[in-house]
């Protein structure tokens with residue numbers, strides 16, 4: 036490993052090495068802030084760009100994979116279908132680190148089925164939903180995450196129940212579920228790093244206001260609304276694997292969650308009791324937030340021990356794609372014996 | 379020594395689905411096969427687990443014809459519901475074995491009388507098998523005993539077939555052996571042979587195997603290096619996936635670590651299956667899915683992405699009768715046009731058309747090579763007839779060559795390069811170079827997208843770039859044309875040509891013999907892939923008339939070839955279409971061609987040749 040200097044991470048890479056093309060999204064779009072937090076998290080985390088695979092569906096949000104880590108391969112799939120593509124790529128090469136970006140339309144409408152099955156399989160990836168409550172790219176129609184009573188720009192009131200992505204994910208048995216806000220890097224960066232350290236699908240439902248179509252008065256996904264209604268569960272610090280775990284908080288004010296790769300997420304208590312390794316508690320805080328019109332953010336649930344798809348399938352550590360004839364074909368003897376059996 | 383003679387016997391057994399008729403039918407098939415007589419068995423089964431009628435056709439045929447025959451010489455009628463209708467399937471003067479309780483059928487005016495063998499199957503089973511569940515299954519084995527006695531199938535052949543069928547179930551073996559003897563003994567004690575059907579041993583099956591196309595395709599996938607299978611259950615393709623998983627369980631598990639050298643994922647739907655295959659192909663694995671018509675419809679969007687983003691993937695379609703759910707357990711070549719240009723916009727995919735179970739094995743292997751060489755989705759179009767019936771075949775050869783993994787740049791090559799552009803045609807063959815995610819080199823990464831892109835994989839809406847990329851994609855398929863399985867041409871005739879593909883092959887072989895005997899010589903081109911090879915134009919050019927045989931209503935291949943060959947040759951193509959869901963029978967084909975040729979006697983078209991139209 037290269038020496039750590041002030042301007043480089045443990046891999047010897049600078050923050051610029053994690054940048055991508057210039058964004059083509061609207062100025063002020065929440066998605067752009069998330070991109071910046073991703074760049075910071077990947078840089079801080081020392082992610083090897085060559086190991087990173089950036090996955091997305093279709094939407095303004097899904098375009099964002101072009102705006103960070105230009106040196107990583109990216110796959111911009113079709114609308115709502117990033118989970119399937121990621122699943123296939125993940126079994127083909129389990130050495131890759133998958134970071135997926137989706138939108139609320141991409142995940143909660145057209146891609147809802149695939150999203151559920153991704154969680155069921157616990158495919159090892161970070162899955163960010165840049166949730167703005169509307170279809171940005173098709174110009175502002177309500178999405179399935181719009182809250183009842185939320186008002187569209189032209190005045191239409193949404194009457195339908197919302198699909199709560201985080202709540203659904205916990206229900207479905209997802210192994211890592213968090214909610215955050217594009218404007219809260221303090222929270223989002225450690226959550227992203229924890230997600231990268233997690234083995235299995237890590238869902239981050241990130242409220243990300245659409246300044247073009249859903250940032251007005253009456254919207255429940257506007258900057259103003261989220262700032263007014265956010266309920267932050269814990270203060271978060273990410274403690275990388277090698278670091279001494281120093282205890283600098285008074286007894287009982289913080290807890291550590293040990294993640295799959297040995298790193299820790301330290302949760303500083305901020306008032307509300309919530310143990311993120313307790314699924315029922317997660318469902319309760321999500322539902323209470325819904326009742327009280329609060330946007331509950333933080334680490335909602337994590338199960339660091341859940342096996343991921345490649346583990347359950349018992350795949351080799353080295354990529355399947357590198358196997359050759361000798362490993363994949365029957366030997367001539369096996370082949371002849373099989374044909375005899377088929378005789 | 380086996381006695382040589384000519385045999386062509388068609389047996390039809392009409393039973394109830396889920397009654398264990400399958401094992402009885404297989405024992406009969408294997409017994410005839412063990413006598414050295416070529417067999418062509420076919421199941422006509424309903425979309426149902428239990429209770430609906432099902433028919434089993436077994437043709438024993440010394441010439442080795444592998445197609446079926448429509449009419450039965452011997453009918454075993456065990457289903458009361460279809461009894462009357464089944465009798466119409468018999469040749470005049472045929473042999474009828476039936477459940478005595480149904481009562482003898484009335485004699486038909488003006489038709490030679492049938493040879494009747496009433497057997498109290500129900501009573502025999504009741505008396506000897508106390509367990510009612512077991513009884514249902516064993517009743518069918520009683521029919522095998524009766525038929526064996528009528529046809530003179532020796533005990534040695536029956537025993538060989540029984541031990542093969544129940545090799546892993548010794549208890550069932552004994553019970554079935556007894557049931558079979560019950561039928562034989564009943565016949566001996568109570569009935570006298572009054573017909574002249576008889577099977578005599580031949581020596582025409584040695585070294586041959588009896589295999590299903592889905593089974594050989596599965597082995598082809600394993601030998602072709604498939605490492606990712608994503609699929610969603612659907613008849614008639616499920617058995618391919620299940621065979622593949624079975625083979626993977628035996629041959630793809632590392633003996634030391636227990637690790638599996640293949641991922642077999644049952645997807646949530648065909649849409650997801652297609653996406654998984656593309657993801658895996660993009661990441662460098664040899665990935666496939668297998669499905670049937672409804673699944674192909676769902677996969678359309680992803681296949682277009684695979685085409686435009688140039689991702690290797692293998693799509694196997696075991697065709698069944700559409701449109702919609704159609705006749706899910708009947709056979710058809712109904713997806714040819716749809717699969718060939720699947721997805722919106724201009725797309726075109728290499729389509730391999732296996733005609734035999736041997737080719738199901740070979741083409742699956744080749745499909746992986748082609749997909750990686752051409753960096754595109756490749757289709758293999760089989761059908762229910764080929765995929766789910768047993769076919770006599772030469773042994774499958776061990777592959778002679780290694781995998782062709784196409785143009786992939788690794789770190790070492792990139793080290794020597796100044797520049798890498800994912801979609802740049804540097805070799806002039808339309809096929810660019812690709813890198814795989816995970817390649818440790820600053821030049822390696824590129825952005826895969828289904829939106830407009832330039833040679834460097836950058837987003838663009840430039841009209842020049844768009845057309846340039848689309849033209850190159852067309853050129854790429856031209857490069858592929860030479861690498862596809864070439865047509866097989868047989869015979870010589872300047873007048874009449876026959877062009878067929880897929881499972882129609884077997885009826886064509888037989889039909890050509892019949893036509894020849896009737897004075898019409900034909901030359902035959904069997905198309906084994908699309909886009910059509912240049913030989914097809916030559917073939918059509920040297921005939922006045924070419925009959926294009928399709929198992930679909932609209933003559934899909936006929937239409938494709940009309941377009942591909944152009945107006946000059948198109949006029950020589952005549953469409954022959956069969957689309958009733960049954961496999962193609964030679965007699966129907968002969969009739970249709972004779973009618974066209976004006977050599978058939980007028981009004982000879984039997985009413986039962988439904989769905990045979992020009």
Ligand SMILES: Cc1ncc(C[n+]2csc(CCOP(=O)(O)OP(=O)(O)O)c2C)c(N)n1
Pocket residue numbers: 093094095096097114137138139140141142165167169170171172173178
């Ligand atoms: C099959 C299909 N249907 C419709 C579309 C059109 N479409 C593009 S993006 C989009 C919605 C995107 O919304 P969301 O996922 O919330 O992303 P955002 O733009 O809000 O970030 C739709 C409907 C499409 N690309 N594909």
Ligand code: SF4
Pocket residue numbers: 059060061063064065066095096167171172244245246247248
């Ligand atoms: S339309 Fe909305 S979501 Fe899309 S880029 Fe603009 S602000 Fe962002």
Ligand SMILES: [Mg+2]
Pocket residue numbers: 094138139140165166167168169170171178
């Ligand atoms: Mg949205």
